[in-house]
Amino acid sequence: MIDRIKALESKATALEPERNHITTLTTTYAEKHLASIYNTKAYFSEDPGGKSFLDHPIGEEGTNIEELLSIIHEEVDEAGINAAAHGHLGYIPGGGLYASALGDYLAAVTNNYAGIFFASPGAVRLENQLITWMAEMVGYQAGYAGNLSSGGSIANLTAVVTARDAHELKSADIPKAVIYCTHQMHHCLLKAIRIAGLKEAHLREIPQDNRHRMVPETLKAQIEKDKAEGLNPWLVIASAGTTDVGAVDPLEEVGQVAKSYNCWYHIDAAYGGFFMLLDEKKHLFRGAALSDSIVLDPHKGLFLPFGTGALLVRNKQHLLDSHFYMANYLQDVHTPDAELSPADLSPELTKHFRGLRMWLPLKLHGLGPFKAALEEKLALCEYFYTKIQEIPNIEVGPEPELSVCYFRYLPENGDSNTFNQQLLNLIHQDGRVFMSSTTLDNKFLIRAAVLSFRTHLASIDLALDIIKTNIEKLKKSEVPTSP
Ligand SMILES: Cc1ncc(COP(=O)(O)O)c(C=O)c1O
Incomplete structure (x- = not known):
């Protein structure tokens, strides 16, 4: 009995690993992620991600941390929405305060x-x-x-x-x-x-x-x-x-x-x-x-x-x-x-x-930076709302009460819903900013939701630029009359 318990104890002590190596590699990975956060995409449209998990089933033996971090990088962090990115303007954007990660x-x-x-x-x-x-x-x-x-x-x-x-x-x-x-x-x-x-x-x-x-x-x-x-x-x-x-x-x-x-x-x-x-x-x-x-x-x-x-x-x-x-x-x-x-x-x-x-x-x-960031988001949404109207044929909703607003482009020819769906597809393909859509009264509308603490003026200017460029691109192509 004692021998069995000791043998099990010896095997189970793997759950109390040497921490230095895995901590250093994990924090280095996190640092690298954050160091490039203002340059990485807000949306990765190419690959749905996560597919190779089937090749890495949960098994009896452990895997080294290097390999696991590389799986996380390829299959999770570079697939879908980058919710910590400054260009995340879709749904209600998430945050990702570093100090919260330390708290966790x-x-x-x-x-x-x-x-x-x-x-x-x-x-x-x-x-x-x-x-x-x-x-x-x-x-x-x-x-x-x-x-x-x-x-x-x-x-x-x-x-x-x-x-x-x-x-x-x-x-x-x-x-x-x-x-x-x-x-x-x-x-x-x-x-x-x-x-x-x-x-x-x-x-x-x-x-x-x-x-x-x-x-x-x-x-x-x-x-x-x-x-x-x-x-x-x-x-x-x-x-x-x-x-x-x-x-x-x-x-x-x-x-x-x-x-x-x-x-x-x-x-x-x-x-x-x-x-x-x-x-x-x-x-x-x-x-x-x-x-x-x-x-x-x-x-x-x-x-x-x-x-x-x-x-x-x-x-x-x-x-x-x-x-x-x-x-x-x-x-x-x-x-x-x-x-x-x-x-x-x-x-x-x-x-x-x-x-x-x-x-x-x-x-x-302290509360000061939180209030400044919230006030900045309101101002950025207002700025977006003003600037987007400088693009001809843009229709906007009511002035934003908080930090969400919506718009659509009204094409000279063709179906507006189809045009705006295609515009959103192109924004997603570009990926530097991420926006999402909604439907009100059967109108397909693109939303700008400004709430990420990393979204600043440059992010909004980038979004406006991407929208303008892709409207021009679509205007040159034939937009079908129905979706
Ligand atoms: C107004 C509102 N209520 C509720 C929710 C749901 O909250 P959660 O996604 O945290 O479950 C959301 C999410 O976006 C929301 O915007």
């Missing part, structure tokens, strides 16, 4: 258990400090609670479940419950509604004004109508920065309507939320404190690498009611002096110590 490194090396106060009071207090900072920014009074999630989708799902339980919706009540939103609401909320078992609830898409914002008077009229029909107006969801066009619903007016009908008021501020830090945009977020729950995404507006969203709930009891559980084997962890623990406020028990990747850059750099 320390979180993984120490493996602090951030789920329960008893297990790591420091880690939980650190996360709670971040929740407090965001809640105060939103304007919540004492009594709130929140949670750092893996992203906006999970944070929104947690909010929908909390709203369902707070209004004590049981399965028999669902067919009468009504949810209000606009067509611009992010689809992760539709997913959340389905996952939360609420598919049978009525979904009312409230019409938008000409800037894609919810019209509060129409919301009120629809709620009145639903009440008159014996339905149960339950949940109003506003967006503070829609993904498609960056629109911010009139949060205060919508909130007042929601409150006056006793609806749960949720705001999805996953994209736009951190613009609240800027004095010049504070007016857009007036009324955020009326919400019962709000989602912000630090991996968007605080430029963190993917993997951090945040949910805040105005009355902590509601979040606890939906998520607090006891287990016999955890009977020691609930001590009277404990602070609120993430495990009691979310579906997760064991979780990544994701607070560190947010706390470290905020503390290391």
Whole structure:
């Protein structure tokens, strides 16, 4: 028995390797990646990548780090969207702050258990400090609670479940419950509604004004109508920065309507939320404190690498009611002096110590550079919006409220949707910047979403140049009349 254990121990010690070599090679790889980040493409259209993983199955024996880094380089880092690139102007661009990577490194090396106060009071207090900072920014009074999630989708799902339980919706009540939103609401909320078992609830898409914002008077009229029909107006969801066009619903007016009908008021501020830090945009977020729950995404507006969203709930009891559980084997962890623990406020028990990747850059750099970067993104979007209109035959949407805008080219001949799809294809083929598209009223539109902390004036000038060049190229070719 002892001999067997010792033999196994000897083999298993490979899991505690000599660190110098692998650390040096890994950090050298990361440095090389970052050293060329302003010159590498934002999109690699040529090769779908990842194909050779089949040639490298997981096996009994290990592989040397040199080979593994080379696989990562070829199959992952140079395939698809380069989400850390300055030229990433598609969807909602991600960040990738280096200080966050260091936070993740320390979180993984120490493996602090951030789920329960008893297990790591420091880690939980650190996360709670971040929740407090965001809640105060939103304007919540004492009594709130929140949670750092893996992203906006999970944070929104947690909010929908909390709203369902707070209004004590049981399965028999669902067919009468009504949810209000606009067509611009992010689809992760539709997913959340389905996952939360609420598919049978009525979904009312409230019409938008000409800037894609919810019209509060129409919301009120629809709620009145639903009440008159014996339905149960339950949940109003506003967006503070829609993904498609960056629109911010009139949060205060919508909130007042929601409150006056006793609806749960949720705001999805996953994209736009951190613009609240800027004095010049504070007016857009007036009324955020009326919400019962709000989602912000630090991996968007605080430029963190993917993997951090945040949910805040105005009355902590509601979040606890939906998520607090006891287990016999955890009977020691609930001590009277404990602070609120993430495990009691979310579906997760064991979780990544994701607070560190947010706390470290905020503390290391201070808020100043974050605010400057956010203000710069607003200015860059405004600049793009102005400059793109200097190209003849360009049609733009409304002036950007935040850092997303859209445009399309109206060709003299041929189908506009086909032309703009082809224009986007050429932008992708070039790859130095990455843009994405959307469809509004059957119009194919190209979006410019400015949120990467690495996007600066040169990136926007480059994008404008690529767009101009490719419009000229397409004008010389025959554009078919249908896609
Ligand atoms: C407005 C909005 N809400 C929610 C989400 C979903 O967040 P995540 O991708 O972090 O899950 C997004 C993502 O782009 C978003 O833009």
